[in-house]
Amino acid sequence: MNACIALLGGTFDPVHKGHLALGAHFMQLLGADQLRVIPSLPWQKAALQATPEQRAEMVALAFAGLPFPVLIDRQEIARGKATYTIDTLRAIRAEVGADVSLCFLMGADQLQNLDSWQEWSTLFELAHFCVAARPGFALDDASVPTAVAEQFQRRLASPSRLRGAAAGLTCLAADLAEDISATAIRAALQRGERAASLIPPVVLDYIEQHNLYKN
Numbered sequence: 001m002n003a004c005i006a007l008l009g010g011t012f013d014p015v016h017k018g019h020l021a022l023g024a025h026f027m028q029l030l031g032a033d034q035l036r037v038i039p040s041l042p043w044q045k046a047a048l049q050a051t052p053e054q055r056a057e058m059v060a061l062a063f064a065g066l067p068f069p070v071l072i073d074r075q076e077i078a079r080g081k082a083t084y085t086i087d088t089l090r091a092i093r094a095e096v097g098a099d100v101s102l103c104f105l106m107g108a109d110q111l112q113n114l115d116s117w118q119e120w121s122t123l124f125e126l127a128h129f130c131v132a133a134r135p136g137f138a139l140d141d142a143s144v145p146t147a148v149a150e151q152f153q154r155r156l157a158s159p160s161r162l163r164g165a166a167a168g169l170t171c172l173a174a175d176l177a178e179d180i181s182a183t184a185i186r187a188a189l190q191r192g193e194r195a196a197s198l199i200p201p202v203v204l205d206y207i208e209q210h211n212l213y214k215n
C-alpha cells in the first residue's frame, strides 16, 4: 500500500487544541503514516504576534508525544518570505515521489477562502484536500465559493480512497466541533485570562515564559 502523509499548515499564533484535534481526527480517519505540521509565513494575515521561530517552537511542543509519527516541517519559515501552499506542495511532492498520498488538512474557514489561494485549482494535482467542520464556519454550498464547492463535490471520496491515491480527491469530516481559535486565545490572554482549556499546558508555559500575547 502507498504511504500516506497528512499535512497541516497554519499560522499557529499560537497553536491550540483545535489544531491538535484536526490533526488527530484525520490521522485516524485516513490511517495516515505521518502528520507533517508546517508553520507558515502567511501572506493573508498581518501583524502576527509571535515570531516565526516562536510559533515553530510552540508547534513542536504541542505535537510532541502523540501516538502517531509527527514531523515539524520548517521549510516555509526557512523561506523567509510570504509562503504559498502551491510551492510547499511542489517541494514535498518532489521529495516523496509521485505515488505517496498527500492529504492537506484544513478547517471550514479556509475552504471558504480557498479560491483566493495562489494557483488554487492546480493544488488538486499535488494533494488531496481534507476539510473539517469548525463552529462559526458553514460548509454548505451557500457559504463556500461556487467554483470551490463544485471542485470539492466532484472530487469527494471516502478516506480509504484518499489513502490509495496520490492526489486529486477531497474528504469531509463534518463531525469535528472544536470551538477554539487563535484569535479568541490571543484576546483572552490579553485580558489576563489563562485560556488553559484551549492550549496544551506546555504551550501555555512557553507563552508565559516568553511573555507573549500580553498586548
Ligand SMILES: Nc1ncnc2c1ncn2[C@@H]1O[C@H](COP(=O)(O)OP(=O)(O)OP(=O)(O)O)[C@@H](O)[C@H]1O
Pocket: 009, 010, 011, 012, 013, 018, 019, 022, 105, 106, 107, 108, 109, 110, 132, 133, 134, 135, 176, 178, 179, 180, 181, 182, 183, 184
Ligand atoms: N477549531 C478548529 N477546528 C478545525 N480546524 C481548525 C480549528 N482551528 C484552526 N483550524 C484550522 O487549522 C489551520 C491553521 O489555523 P490557524 O493557525 O490560522 O488558527 P486559527 O485559530 O484559525 O487562527 P486565527 O484565529 O488567528 O485566524 C487552518 O486550516 C484552520 O482552518
Ligand SMILES: O=C(O)c1ccc[n+]([C@@H]2O[C@H](COP(=O)([O-])O)[C@@H](O)[C@H]2O)c1
Pocket: 008, 009, 010, 011, 012, 038, 040, 041, 042, 044, 045, 083, 084, 085, 086, 110, 116, 117, 118
Ligand atoms: O497558498 C496560499 O495562497 C494560501 C493562502 C491562505 C492560506 N494558505 C495556507 O493555509 C494554511 C492555513 O492558513 P491559516 O491562515 O488559516 O493559518 C497555511 O498552511 C497557509 O499557508 C495558503
